[in-house]
Amino acid sequence: MGFRKEYFQTEPGAPEPLAAVTRRRVRFEEVDALGMVWHGRYASFLEDGRAAFGRRYGLSYTRFRDERMAAPIVQMQIDYRCPLLFDQNFCVHTVLHWCDALKLNFEYIIIRDSDNRLVATAGTVQLITDHSGGLLLTETGFVKEFRDRWRSGELHI
């Protein structure tokens, strides 16, 4: 598929990426018959990453809902580099890259605690829709506020 190593490219002069970290442990039900985490469960690790990010920067699912907006995922890509086994601890590093268009471009780096091995990298793209499901094309409400604060340098890692 010729995936690029870096999922998102930003323009020179764009605001610096924002990031959050969350830690988890592999649960028994996440492991498949081969003894490793089933590849399909990583989507839920990314969800954990976005949730931690949202709590840190005020960009949570609840916030979107309360503002009668939504941020549906339109693309997801995961590159698996090393298996995760039962009971292993790992971190999800979640990075939001600036995008001039009204998109949320998240990159994820999953690292295993025991030996600091890179387990997986991933990227997701979310669009922003209004209460009627229409695509939001211009900044408004708390999204504008969030982006203003990011642009001004008030938000940072």
Place this chain on the structure above:
Amino acid sequence: MGFRKEYFQTEPGAPEPLAAVTRRRVRFEEVDALGMVWHGRYASFLEDGRAAFGRRYGLSYTRFRDERMAAPIVQMQIDYRCPLLFDQNFCVHTVLHWCDALKLNFEYIIIRDSDNRLVATAGTVQLITDHSGGLLLTETGFVKEFRDRWRSGELHI
């Protein structure tokens, strides 16, 4: 992320793709708080697609296991184009593209029954490993046999 519309490109003269179709209905537990299938559940639709493909062409998980091989997924990409709702029926079209290297390059097309809308497209890449987890670089055993039959034109859609 600049994903390509076509996930895999094959060389001129390569064997024609193989394909299988499987049909499913959205289950209650697959739908999220917004009333649509949670994006992370699509990995399981792709798994269903590969299972149907494997049953048709003799390339199942069980076969790999019995031959003491495995075919771990190293890349997955999903492009979401239209939401799926509870109880909707849909088809997963699963296509295996030829690859000179020992990889399984699967492409998926998910189509909703009610209006024939394209719900999602996706691609996965699998490597093939031997009993000790080592990467298989040359054709051997039932994998060679499968590829010989594919090359010779014995296998087709």
Place this chain on the structure above:
Amino acid sequence: MGFRKEYFQTEPGAPEPLAAVTRRRVRFEEVDALGMVWHGRYASFLEDGRAAFGRRYGLSYTRFRDERMAAPIVQMQIDYRCPLLFDQNFCVHTVLHWCDALKLNFEYIIIRDSDNRLVATAGTVQLITDHSGGLLLTETGFVKEFRDRWRSGELHI
């Protein structure tokens, strides 16, 4: 825990139970590190059973939603008797037992195709709530209609 073998007992003279059957195959992601279906996934087999029942008798989740009611599960009990393995086919027999109170008392019998072994039995209890989440104590709307037809003998296995 002293579970009873028969989950529900009905009064003499109560309408006969209603039943539906649905068939499934074990998916790769449902199997745990021990090679058998993880016990927690059976809840989704029961959900499949209720969905098949609902389609047959007009008692689906969608119907409840459209009538602005809900039928939350308040009890679930599963007795596991024999493991299910990857790719095995099985049937879920779903039986609704009459209850004078406004409850849905479902019993489930899961049987493996290959050798007709009893895999599991289960029971769930659902209450019925109105649009504001309040417990429904008297028959009304399509629930009354469904129970009238059941009492009259119009509905049967």
Place this chain on the structure above:
Amino acid sequence: MGFRKEYFQTEPGAPEPLAAVTRRRVRFEEVDALGMVWHGRYASFLEDGRAAFGRRYGLSYTRFRDERMAAPIVQMQIDYRCPLLFDQNFCVHTVLHWCDALKLNFEYIIIRDSDNRLVATAGTVQLITDHSGGLLLTETGFVKEFRDRWRSGELHI
């Protein structure tokens, strides 16, 4: 179904129950179309409870596997008392009751942080099997050691 409020009864003079607590937050993917945690996901909360218990008292899945034993669940019962919503924090209190027979009788109490409401109670029964899947009827290996320490009062809450 006539479930008892107390899942397990122990003989007078039996060793005192052991217990562990684990804390979680409801994830987006665990919530259904009605905005509350789907009843089938509670099995995974109980699994989290047992995992925390196992880490505290040395009775983990990994330990069983390393000793070439297993502890399959043969019964599960859950009583749902109050819905859990997205992002809510809750505790799983996991209690192991003594059983003269070689069984693991776990009881669970799930409590929501925000208002200390009782969300659910549950019970599971596990048997213990040896390396060939045969039922273990007499205490042996680390299971005997664990039960000796429990009987002697060395293990406690």
